[in-house]
Amino acid sequence: MEPVSTGAYVIVSAILFTIGVLGVLIRRNAILMFMSVELMLNAANLALVAFAREYAQVEGHVLTFFVMTIAAAEVAVGLALIVAIFQSRETINVDELSDLKQ
Amino acid sequence: MSVGTVIFLVVAAVAILAAIGMLLSENAIHSALFLILNLACVAFFYQMLNAPFMAMVQITVYAGAIMVLFLFVIMLLGAERLRTPHGRFAWQVPVAFVLAVVFVVTVVVAVLGGGLRDMPPPPAMTEVEAAAYGGPEQIGEALFTRYVLPFEMVAVLLLASMIGAVVLSREEGFSISRGERLQRARGRRDALSLHHRRQEDLETEDVAGDLTPTR
Amino acid sequence: MDVPTLESLNLIVTWPAVGLGLWACVLLLLDLFVPKEDKFATAFLAEVAVILCFALNFRLFRLKPERMEAFGGMYVADGFTTFVNMVVLVAVFIGILLSFEYLRRAGIQRGEYYPLLLISAGGAMLMAAGRDLVILFVGLELLSIPLYIMAGLRHRTSRASEESAIKYFLLGAFSSAFLVYGVALIYGATGSTNIGEIAGAVKAGVLASGAPLDSLLLALGAGMVLVGLGFKIAVAPFHMWTPDVYQGAPTSVTAYMSVVAKVGGFAGLVRLFATAFPAIGGVAYWQTGAAVLAGLTMIVGNVAALAQSDIKRMLAYSSIAHAGYLMMGVAASATPVVREDAVNAALFYLLAYAFTNLGAFAVAIAVERDDGAGTRIDDFAGLGKTRPFLALAMALFMFSLTGIPPTAGMVGKFLLFRAAVQADLVWLALVGLVTSLFSAFYYVRVIVKMYLEEGAAQAQPVRSYLGAAVALAALGTFIFGLLPFDPASLVQGVMLLVGG
Numbered sequence: 001m002e003p004v005s006t007g008a009y010v011i012v013s014a015i016l017f018t019i020g021v022l023g024v025l026i027r028r029n030a031i032l033m034f035m036s037v038e039l040m041l042n043a044a045n046l047a048l049v050a051f052a053r054e055y056a057q058v059e060g061h062v063l064t065f066f067v068m069t070i071a072a073a074e075v076a077v078g079l080a081l082i083v084a085i086f087q088s089r090e091t092i093n094v095d096e097l098s099d100l101k102q
Numbered sequence: 103m104s105v106g107t108v109i110f111l112v113v114a115a116v117a118i119l120a121a122i123g124m125l126l127s128e129n130a131i132h133s134a135l136f137l138i139l140n141l142a143c144v145a146f147f148y149q150m151l152n153a154p155f156m157a158m159v160q161i162t163v164y165a166g167a168i169m170v171l172f173l174f175v176i177m178l179l180g181a182e183r184l185r186t187p188h189g190r191f192a193w194q195v196p197v198a199f200v201l202a203v204v205f206v207v208t209v210v211v212a213v214l215g216g217g218l219r220d221m222p223p224p225p226a227m228t229e230v231e232a233a234a235y236g237g238p239e240q241i242g243e244a245l246f247t248r249y250v251l252p253f254e255m256v257a258v259l260l261l262a263s264m265i266g267a268v269v270l271s272r273e274e275g276f277s278i279s280r281g282e283r284l285q286r287a288r289g290r291r292d293a294l295s296l297h298h299r300r301q302e303d304l305e306t307e308d309v310a311g312d313l314t315p316t317r
Numbered sequence: 318m319d320v321p322t323l324e325s326l327n328l329i330v331t332w333p334a335v336g337l338g339l340w341a342c343v344l345l346l347l348d349l350f351v352p353k354e355d356k357f358a359t360a361f362l363a364e365v366a367v368i369l370c371f372a373l374n375f376r377l378f379r380l381k382p383e384r385m386e387a388f389g390g391m392y393v394a395d396g397f398t399t400f401v402n403m404v405v406l407v408a409v410f411i412g413i414l415l416s417f418e419y420l421r422r423a424g425i426q427r428g429e430y431y432p433l434l435l436i437s438a439g440g441a442m443l444m445a446a447g448r449d450l451v452i453l454f455v456g457l458e459l460l461s462i463p464l465y466i467m468a469g470l471r472h473r474t475s476r477a478s479e480e481s482a483i484k485y486f487l488l489g490a491f492s493s494a495f496l497v498y499g500v501a502l503i504y505g506a507t508g509s510t511n512i513g514e515i516a517g518a519v520k521a522g523v524l525a526s527g528a529p530l531d532s533l534l535l536a537l538g539a540g541m542v543l544v545g546l547g548f549k550i551a552v553a554p555f556h557m558w559t560p561d562v563y564q565g566a567p568t569s570v571t572a573y574m575s576v577v578a579k580v581g582g583f584a585g586l587v588r589l590f591a592t593a594f595p596a597i598g599g600v601a602y603w604q605t606g607a608a609v610l611a612g613l614t615m616i617v618g619n620v621a622a623l624a625q626s627d628i629k630r631m632l633a634y635s636s637i638a639h640a641g642y643l644m645m646g647v648a649a650s651a652t653p654v655v656r657e658d659a660v661n662a663a664l665f666y667l668l669a670y671a672f673t674n675l676g677a678f679a680v681a682i683a684v685e686r687d688d689g690a691g692t693r694i695d696d697f698a699g700l701g702k703t704r705p706f707l708a709l710a711m712a713l714f715m716f717s718l719t720g721i722p723p724t725a726g727m728v729g730k731f732l733l734f735r736a737a738v739q740a741d742l743v744w745l746a747l748v749g750l751v752t753s754l755f756s757a758f759y760y761v762r763v764i765v766k767m768y769l770e771e772g773a774a775q776a777q778p779v780r781s782y783l784g785a786a787v788a789l790a791a792l793g794t795f796i797f798g799l800l801p802f803d804p805a806s807l808v809q810g811v812m813l814l815v816g817g
Contacts, residue, residue, distance in 0.1 A: 003150075004106055006505075007214065008110065009147065010505065011210055014205070014210070015121075016121050016140070017494075018205055019118070019121040020121070020494070021201075021205075022125060022199070026125070026195055027125070029181075030487065031130055031175065034487065035134065035137050035172060036124075039121055039124065040495075041494050041497055042141060044500075044501045046147055047502070048504065049147070049148055049151050049153050050147075051504055051508075052151075053151045053152055053153070055508045056235070057508070058240050058244050059504070059510060061153055061241055062244050062451075063451055063501075063510065064156055065156070065245070066249075066451060067454075069256050069259075069260070070256065070259065070458045072163060072260075073256075073462060074490055075172070076263045077270070077465055077486065078487075078490065079175045080271045081483050082175060082483065083175060083270075083271060084472050085479050085480075085483055094483070097484070208533075212531065212533040212534045248391070249391075249451065250321060250326075251387075252391070252452055252455045255338070255440075255443065255455045255456065256455055258338050258341070258342065258459065259455065259462060261342060261345075262459070262462055263466075265345070265432070265433065266433075266465070268429075269427065269470065270466060270469055
């Protein structure tokens with residue numbers, strides 16, 4: 001089976017990353033914004049693994065491994081925060097969080 | 103087109119459509135499921151990229167642990183239905199789209215016009231090397247030799263986030279007496295009734311406040 | 318398989334950062350034996366660790382170790398690292414002093430606070446020391462995640478605190494995704510995550526494998542890293558979150574994060590840009606971008622600060638403005654001949670900023686009431702009569718933030734402007750000068766409020782710890798503004814270990 005070129009994977013990852021960025025900018029729901037961030041991290045991981053094969057190195061895999069672990073750590077804190085917010089306001093729409101505007 | 107290219111194109115299309123589905127879905131559960139589909143497609147890519155270990159980690163950690171947490175929280179909060187965004191940030195949408203298109207075009211130009219295209223193919227691996235490449239042994243070895251410092255840092259980071267989750271979600275039970283606690287519960291009830299909460303909720307809360315031991 | 322030995326890891330030079338992280342884990346356990354009503358012992362044990370790490374770090378700073386690299390080149394303990402470590406440790410020391418009293422008054426005396434503080438300080442120190450993009454990224458997360466938690470620590474009683482935490486978290490996660498994608502692209506362009514190897518590939522124009530360097534991919538990656546770190550250090554146009562987060566977070570956390578997050582972010586930025594992307598004849602290509610960001614940030618921060626009536630919000634915009642001044646140093650460091658001067662100037666500015674900003678927030682804590690109210694600038698009216706020492710210290714901090722002698726802020730600004738002029742960025746230095754004059758309006762307004770307006774500023778009875786924090790910050794601000802010798806000599810020998 002002929003391997004697909006690295007460039008193709010990088011283009012796919014760039015598209016996924018962009019969709020993630022759009023998600024954060026367009027959606028106002030904290031959980032959805034957070035899921036979009038996960039998509040961005042995931043896109044970066046795809047690029048890393050593709051480049052790792054390009055250079056026949058394992059470094060890219062290790063980096064991906066760290067990114068995944070840190071994503072898990074972020075999820076733990078982020079979801080705890082979202083639950084705390086929801087308990088006190090019954091909304092997780094970031095537009096409605098505006099106590100701090102003057 | 104070879105078989106590999108066809109498979110790649112199909113999986114890539116599914117991955118991108120799943121991501122768009124996540125972006126546009128009106129139901130948070132659907133969004134999460136679309137994201138899981140996307141993660142599975144990326145895991146498939148990892149397999150195609152000779153990274154079997156990363157593919158397994160992707161499935162177990164991302165799809166298995168992280169997304170389950172997401173679904174759990176969405177269902178716990180009952181936050182499935184999403185309100186349509188109102189106009190305050192509407193001006194951002196076209197700006198975001200323009201920037202997004204610019205970014206994708208730049209990457210495509212960088213990939214097609216840059217060094218990646220005429221990069222010499224990686225040195226051919228022997229069969230033994232190819233079999234070991236991207237396997238758990240190789241990654242484990244790298245983690246505990248070259249990458250031992252970041253590995254330990256991540257360990258501390260996980261500890262910190264665990265503390266964080268506990269600190270942020272543990273019901274206040276620290277350094278206040280039972281009397282004070284009840285008083286606060288009563289105060290909260292007053293505050294909540296202003297928000298037109300149902301009476302039953304308040305009663306269950308009071309009972310919980312009475313039964314939970316302080317120390 | 319090369320199994321690392323204790324010898325090859327060269328642990329001793331990493332102790333200031335690694336030790337702090339380890340002590341945080343131990344402290345978490347020790348905290349179980351500290352009574353819930355009074356967390357003095359936990360704070361005290363944290364301070365002891367900070368002092369020990371500072372002593373060890375000072376020794377490393379003075380006697381340059383022969384082998385600076387540790388963990389197989391992942392960590393490097395050069396003058397840059399040890400100086401940044403000192404700034405961070407000073408900030409943590411003052412930060413704990415002012416936290417202890419604030420937490421008790423706010424009713425959020427939690428033992429977990431201090432370990433989290435130490436962990437985030439360790440993250441900032443590792444960002445400065447990391448010679449690998451992995452360390453930069455993990456260090457950034459180690460710095461940020463405890464800060465997200467600490468920002469939300471008051472969420473049971475304050476809606477502002479939880480709002481601040483969720484905003485900081487979402488923007489922080491968003492920005493670190495940019496950083497990761499940038500790291501991926503840099504790795505793709507150069508085939509390495511080691512800063513030394515990246516610099517080698519950039520200089521030679523070819524990769525280790527003989528392939529040509531993909532400079533567009535590299536520039537794209539560098540830009541995305543700049544965006545990611547720009548969010549963290551609040552450089553315009555990535556600064557939108559700062560005022561809300563700074564205003565809503567518990568004030569002791571704001572004080573700490575306004576300094577340490579900025580120090581860590583700038584240390585990582587300088588380490589990466591000044592060493593990994595060196596100039597190839599002339600100036601490095603990223604100079605224009607950094608200079609434009611610097612100018613924009615100075616203007617936006619100073620103009621917006623003018624309209625604020627809340628002291629925490631005003632200091633938030635002021636911290637954006639100061640990120641602009643620091644960015645000016647980063648931009649100047651793109652010119653090879655002034656690189657050392659520019660980096661030294663930025664480092665000195667970080668030190669001055671740490672003392673001054675922590676001091677200003679400590680005074681704000683003294684004026685703030687237990688329920689979190691009392692943070693308007695109007696609440697400072699009459700402070701000169703009711704609390705002459707606090708008012709005097711606040712006046713000193715405001716002078717330092719403006720850049721009026723005899724304060725550390727003035728010396729720092731002078732060094733930065735000089736570096737910018739040497740790097741042929743005269744226009745940028747002029748923007749800096751004009752915005753500094755402009756900033757005097759809102760800084761001096763606080764002084765006018767304190768001394769010339771009648772009012773009953775209700776400063777809390779200041780306990781010795783908060784008083785010590787104010788005094789220490791004032792002393793630092795004053796002494797580093799009065800140094801009889803050329804101030805640059807303090808940071809001399811602070812040299813980046815250039816990769817290769």
